[in-house]
Amino acid sequence: DQQVKQxxxxxxxxxxxxxxxxxxxxxxxxxxxxxxKKYPAExxxxxISISSIKDKNEDGRFTVFLNKSAKHLSLHIxxxxxxxxxxxxxxxxxxxxxxxxxGLTFGKGTHLIIQP
Amino acid sequence: xxxxxxxxxxxxxGTGKKITLECSQTMGHDKMYWYQQDPxxxxxxxxxxxxxxxxxxxxxxxxxxxSRIRTEHFPLTLESARPSHTSQxxxxxxxxxxxxxxxxFGSGTQLSVL
Numbered sequence: 668d669q670q671v672k673q674x675x676x677x678x679x680x681x682x683x684x685x686x687x688x689x690x691x692x693x694x695x696x697x698x699x700x701x702x703x704k705k706y707p708a709e710x711x712x713x714x715i716s717i718s719s720i721k722d723k724n725e726d727g728r729f730t731v732f733l734n735k736s737a738k739h740l741s742l743h744i745x746x747x748x749x750x751x752x753x754x755x756x757x758x759x760x761x762x763x764x765x766x767x768x769x770g771l772t773f774g775k776g777t778h779l780i781i782q783p
Numbered sequence: 784x785x786x787x788x789x790x791x792x793x794x795x796x797g798t799g800k801k802i803t804l805e806c807s808q809t810m811g812h813d814k815m816y817w818y819q820q821d822p823x824x825x826x827x828x829x830x831x832x833x834x835x836x837x838x839x840x841x842x843x844x845x846x847x848x849x850s851r852i853r854t855e856h857f858p859l860t861l862e863s864a865r866p867s868h869t870s871q872x873x874x875x876x877x878x879x880x881x882x883x884x885x886x887x888f889g890s891g892t893q894l895s896v897l
Binding site for chain 1: 789792816823827828831839873875877880881883884886888889890891893
């Protein structure tokens with residue numbers, strides 16, 4: 668039973684436009700939500716996080732929005748650049764586990780392709 | 784940023800061979816992890832360690848074993864590789880960031896068992 672779902676395996680966006688990656692979750696007890704970015708043949712890198720008590724967090728071109736009533740979060744990238752082409756993983760964590768990564772649940776990822 | 788290194792990057796071996804995937808980090812992190820990931824699938828935790836001489840199995844059952852004799856080193860061993868072990872193996876370490884542990888990943892080992 669997948670607790671974190673990324674229903675779009677891939678997304679194509681034109682360079683300069685906004686990219687919106689979506690993530691749904693089922694467990695209302697999650698305390699933090701994280702986004703990781705992964706290039707081919709490399710390990711994921713941490714991108715941005717949001718606490719469950721917030722509804723928005725912004726870092727440069729990246730903004731994450733959280734809608735707790737809908738159990739939905741989204742990552743916005745504005746403007747999209749060619750270097751943003753990668754797989755983006757949504758992840759959620761339960762703080763009761765100490766916030767440790769053994770309590771981290773990943774989605775299957777969305778492959779973002781930025782077209783010139 | 785944490786520096787974490789995995790070797791080899793790619794490994795192609797025959798069935799029945801014993802293999803060890805190496806992972807080292809230079810940031811002094813106590814917590815280290817091994818994940819397994821297949822294309823289009825989520826990352827699955829197979830092993831983790833919260834310090835020297837501490838190892839635990841993750842949520843995905845794995846026939847591999849790990850050891851943590853030194854803080855910086857967390858190798859993963861498969862005693863007898865099988866084609867079903869073909870996958871990407873990602874090592875990570877973590878440090879505290881507010882209410883959660885932020886993961887730093889190595890570049891991964893792509894294992895193919897023939």
